[in-house]
Amino acid sequence: MKSYVMGIDFGSTTTKTVILDLKGKMVASCVASKGSISAEGVQVSMDGAFAQAGIAQKDIARTVSTGYGRRMIDVADQSYTEITCHARGAIAMFPEARLVIDIGGQDSKVIAVSGDGLVQQFAMNDRCAAGTGKFLEALARAVQVPVEAMGALAMSSTEKLTVSNMCATFAETEVISLLAEGKSKPDVLGAVHAAIASRTAGLVARVGNRNPIVMTGGVAKNHAAVHYIEQALSAKMLIAPDPQIAGALGAALFALDEVAKPSAAMMDEEDGADEAMSSARGCATQPCKTAAKLPANERPLLGPM
Amino acid sequence: MSIESILGTLEWTAENSLAAASQWKQASGRRIVGSFPMHFPGEMAHAAGCTPVILQESHEPITVGHGMIYPFYCGFTRSIVDQACKGDYDFLDAIMFGDHCVQVLGAADVVRAKLPNTRVHFYQLISSMSDPWSLGRARETFLNLKEGLEEMIGHSIDDEAMRASIRLFNRNRQMLRKLYEMRRAGDARLTARQMQILVKSSMIMDKAEHNRLLEELLAEFDKTRATAQRGVRVYLSGHFCQAPKTGVLDMIEECGGIVVDDDLYHGQRFISTDVDDSIDPLDALAKWYLERNLKVPCPTRVDQNADWENYLLDAMERSRADGMIVLMAKFCEPHMYYYPEIKEAFEKRGVPHLLIETEHELNSFEALRTRVETFLEVVKRQTAARRIAA
Numbered sequence: 113m114k115s116y117v118m119g120i121d122f123g124s125t126t127t128k129t130v131i132l133d134l135k136g137k138m139v140a141s142c143v144a145s146k147g148s149i150s151a152e153g154v155q156v157s158m159d160g161a162f163a164q165a166g167i168a169q170k171d172i173a174r175t176v177s178t179g180y181g182r183r184m185i186d187v188a189d190q191s192y193t194e195i196t197c198h199a200r201g202a203i204a205m206f207p208e209a210r211l212v213i214d215i216g217g218q219d220s221k222v223i224a225v226s227g228d229g230l231v232q233q234f235a236m237n238d239r240c241a242a243g244t245g246k247f248l249e250a251l252a253r254a255v256q257v258p259v260e261a262m263g264a265l266a267m268s269s270t271e272k273l274t275v276s277n278m279c280a281t282f283a284e285t286e287v288i289s290l291l292a293e294g295k296s297k298p299d300v301l302g303a304v305h306a307a308i309a310s311r312t313a314g315l316v317a318r319v320g321n322r323n324p325i326v327m328t329g330g331v332a333k334n335h336a337a338v339h340y341i342e343q344a345l346s347a348k349m350l351i352a353p354d355p356q357i358a359g360a361l362g363a364a365l366f367a368l369d370e371v372a373k374p375s376a377a378m379m380d381e382e383d384g385a386d387e388a389m390s391s392a393r394g395c396a397t398q399p400c401k402t403a404a405k406l407p408a409n410e411r412p413l414l415g416p417m
Numbered sequence: 418m419s420i421e422s423i424l425g426t427l428e429w430t431a432e433n434s435l436a437a438a439s440q441w442k443q444a445s446g447r448r449i450v451g452s453f454p455m456h457f458p459g460e461m462a463h464a465a466g467c468t469p470v471i472l473q474e475s476h477e478p479i480t481v482g483h484g485m486i487y488p489f490y491c492g493f494t495r496s497i498v499d500q501a502c503k504g505d506y507d508f509l510d511a512i513m514f515g516d517h518c519v520q521v522l523g524a525a526d527v528v529r530a531k532l533p534n535t536r537v538h539f540y541q542l543i544s545s546m547s548d549p550w551s552l553g554r555a556r557e558t559f560l561n562l563k564e565g566l567e568e569m570i571g572h573s574i575d576d577e578a579m580r581a582s583i584r585l586f587n588r589n590r591q592m593l594r595k596l597y598e599m600r601r602a603g604d605a606r607l608t609a610r611q612m613q614i615l616v617k618s619s620m621i622m623d624k625a626e627h628n629r630l631l632e633e634l635l636a637e638f639d640k641t642r643a644t645a646q647r648g649v650r651v652y653l654s655g656h657f658c659q660a661p662k663t664g665v666l667d668m669i670e671e672c673g674g675i676v677v678d679d680d681l682y683h684g685q686r687f688i689s690t691d692v693d694d695s696i697d698p699l700d701a702l703a704k705w706y707l708e709r710n711l712k713v714p715c716p717t718r719v720d721q722n723a724d725w726e727n728y729l730l731d732a733m734e735r736s737r738a739d740g741m742i743v744l745m746a747k748f749c750e751p752h753m754y755y756y757p758e759i760k761e762a763f764e765k766r767g768v769p770h771l772l773i774e775t776e777h778e779l780n781s782f783e784a785l786r787t788r789v790e791t792f793l794e795v796v797k798r799q800t801a802a803r804r805i806a807a
Contacts, residue, residue: 180783195791219784230802231795236788238774 114173116165117371119364120154120188121197121357122181125217125245126330127153128360129161132368134173140164141357154185174371176363180218192366194359195221195234201362202326203229205352210322213312213341213349214358215331217245222315224322229362235318241280243311245331250280251304254287255297262301266336269302271295277307277314301336309340316345326350328358420637423630424611427618431660434621435500438470439508441623448570451506452513453497453521454620454658454682455717456542458559458702460692463624464574464582465566467510471620474659475500479777485527491748492777493659494524501528511536511569513562517544517717518751521658538565546707546720556703563699579698585624590688592631593619596638597685601677601736603645605638609653609666609676617660617683646675649793652738653679654729654759655752657686657715661744661775668782669742672790678736680713680729681744689713716751725755726762733768740769740796742789747776769796 116139121128127150131140142160146153162168169187177188178197185191194214202212203225212223220243224233241247252259273295275286283304290300308331325347331337332355342349352358418426430437442449448467452459459469474496482499490498500506506528512535514525529537540562543554567573593615599605600612607615615634619627651674653661660683670676679685690709693701707720714723733741741763745752756772763770771792773785 180787192794193787193791195787196794219787228802230798231791234788234791236784238784 114171116167116171116173117364117367118158118161118172118175118187119197119201119360119362119367120158120175120177120179120185121194121359121363122154122177122179122185123194123216123218123359124180126356127157127179127181128357129157130357130360130364131161131165131167131172132364134368134371136365136368138361138364139167141354141360143354143356151184154181158187174367176367176370178359178363190366190370192363194219195223195236196231197359197362197366198328199223199225199231199362200229200365201358201360202328202352203227204361204365205328205358206324206326206350209324209326209350211316211319211325212358213316213325213327214329215244215308215312215327215337216329217249220244220312220315220329220331222312222319224319229365233319235315237311237315240278242278242283243308243315245329247280247283247308248304248331248334248337250284251275251287251301254284255291255300255304257297257301263305263334263336265298266301266305267298267339269296269298271299271302272306273299273303275300275303275307277311283307302340305334305336305340306344308337309344312341313344321345321347323347324350326352328352328355330356332356418630418633418637420634420641423634423637424614427622427627427630428614430622431614431617432476434470434473434617435505435508437621438468441468442508445623447623448510449508450511450513450566451509453515453517453525455517455715456515456706457513457540458692458705459620459624460579460582460586460698460702461559461563461566461574462513463585464578464698465570467566467570468623469513470509472497472500472506472512473617473620474777475505482527485531486523489748490520490523491658491746492775493746494520496659496777497524498527498531501531506532506535509535511538511566513538513540516541518749520748520750536569538562542706544718546710546718547722551707552703555706556699559699559702559706576698580694582624583692583694583698583701585628587691587694589619589624589628589631590691592628592635593688594685595635596631597678597688599638604643606643606646608670609679610663610670612676612679613660613663613666613681613683616687620683620687648673648675649740649796650675650677650736650738651793652677652729652733652736652741653681653684653744654741655681655744656746656775657682657717657749657752659683659746662779664780664782665744665773665775665785668786669789672786673793674740674742674789677738678732680732686713686715716755726759729759730762730766730768739800740771740792742792743770743772745772745774747774769799 115134117132119130126145129142133139140161142157144153144157175188177185177191178194182191198214214221221236237243252262276282327349332351438449450462450467450469451472454471462469474493479495479499481502486498516522540558542558600607689712692705710718710720711723714725714728
């Protein structure tokens with residue numbers, strides 16, 4: 113009997129798996145870290161989740177994948193981007209949230225969401241790793257502090273220093289020169305977290321600040337990052353007990369939708385989405401001016417400036 | 418020839434523009450006149466017995482060109498300078514420069530310095546398009562250009578030769594527009610990459626030869642019935658001087674978008690307007706220059722009667738597009754200057770759009786893919802949600 117659905121978030125540094133029963137109750141979640149885009153990580157994460165739930169692959173009715181490696185997962189029936197899935201997962205964790213800040217290993221993104229978990233607007237870091245987990249990893253290495261310890265150390269900072277928020281490589285050079293000037297590790301790390309926060313504030317500005325804000329992704333587990341981002345935004349953020357699994361949870365929820373109501377598989381080429389779009393387009397020929405209008409409370413999707 | 422082999426021939430030309438032009442020069446004995454993109458009437462060089470070739474951004478990494486131009490110039494100008502420094506333009510008989518933006522002007526200066534023995538025709542077209550004197554000034558510039566060409570070939574270009582070239586070029590534009598129309602209507606399945614190949618090759622290949630291939634292609638499409646395509650109908654806007662990387666176009670379509678229309682220079686912008694072949698050719702070209710800015714507004718020109726954002730909204734309705742993807746070449750000042758107006762107008766109308774900044778050095782599309790895929794997912798979900806609400 114296939115009585116479960118699975119969401120897999122194949123990220124750049126970790127893989128997260130969430131299994132839900134068909135009522136939507138989470139029965140397992142597992143985070144595995146096996147290096148960049150690692151198929152082994154996917155297997156470890158899935159096996160961990162199966163073991164927790166006491167089930168096997170044959171019990172899974174539908175799997176949705178997300179994350180950087182989303183198209184590389186053979187067991188997935190469908191894949192959506194991590195932006196779509198993080199929005200859905202974050203709203204499932206905190207239904208009142210209207211803005212999601214997700215800082216993962218490779219990407220950082222800010223997503224404006226509606227109450228039903230649909231993405232309204234988003235902004236994402238461009239090519240540079242500044243403002244991502246990679247940025248923290250690189251700078252932890254420069255300061256020679258384990259990544260897990262850097263947050264606590266940064267919280268004990270007493271002197272305000274500045275590190276550039278534009279480029280991880282430049283920031284590393286700056287960190288080394290600050291250390292050479294005799295600045296303390298906590299102060300330097302405080303500046304590193306402040307740099308991440310100012311970069312995030314820039315992304316939030318692109319989308320437009322809204323409240324309440326929920327933060328997801330691995331970096332949300334770092335207290336100093338949360339503290340500095342809250343300071344930069346002058347707002348408290350909602351943080352789930354396990355913020356890393358938001359994307360996998362969102363993916364699992366989409367899988368659940370699609371099992372419950374196959375027509376909900378909107379992205380499938382075989383389903384009703386194209387038909388829906390064709391009928392919505394129907395009156396879009398001239399001189400119709402109404403076809404593309406959204407309801408008054410819904411903002412259109414915009415590109416980042 | 419089959420559709421595939423015609424497109425294959427055109428693709429080779431589009432992707433190897435200088436090699437194709439050089440081969441043509443050897444085979445035909447014609448002079449090759451390289452020109453900067455956007456506003457140069459190739460008809461005139463053709464009537465002078467030359468083959469006009471619009472200079473293209475190369476895929477090569479920029480190396481020696483770095484010594485001549487700042488890294489904050491757009492990829493197109495940096496690439497043009499780099500190609501000039503590497504000697505790629507040595508086979509050209511002349512180069513036509515325009516001054517449609519400051520960066521292009523800088524590139525022109527470097528090319529001039531690097532190719533002292535190549536004849537340069539510099540033209541400064543009026544950019545204020547709706548003044549009482551605009552038409553006269555445009556005509557004057559085209560007359561200067563004609564005189565420069567006449568000096569190069571050693572005899573005058575007669576009006577009948579100009580009209581013959583105008584007719585040949587009109588025919589080319591008409592056939593390309595027909596292909597666009599067929600794609601919009603779903604009668605011809607042409608990807609964004611293929612559409613770019615069709616237009617880009619027209620900027621390089623001998624026009625009579627290009628027309629012959631287009632005629633064959635149209636005949637082939639008439640014979641086949643296109644199957645309906647499913648997905649999000651996408652309108653592409655932006656990218657002036659340089660062609661967007663075909664990898665970006667492929668990526669958009671791999672993510673589930675169907676590109677149905679565009680205002681790209683390597684697209685509709687290049688072929689939008691015909692030249693009147695019944696009046697004085699210089700009058701006709703001046704008229705063409707002003708008219709094409711009304712057909713597809715250009716952010717480097719100023720016309721009280723042209724409004725790019727309204728043009729885009731209307732064009733999207735005409736092509737029944739669900740969303741627009743704006744391709745903005747990094748450091749393209751005219752585009753950056755106008756984009757906020759487009760953003761505001763689209764936001765007001767509630768039409769989804771996504772901005773993608775492109776650059777010469779960008780070769781990895783994975784992070785872009787996430788943004789494009791999300792955009793298309795959102796457009797689908799919003800459309801479906803609207804339908805349920807209705």
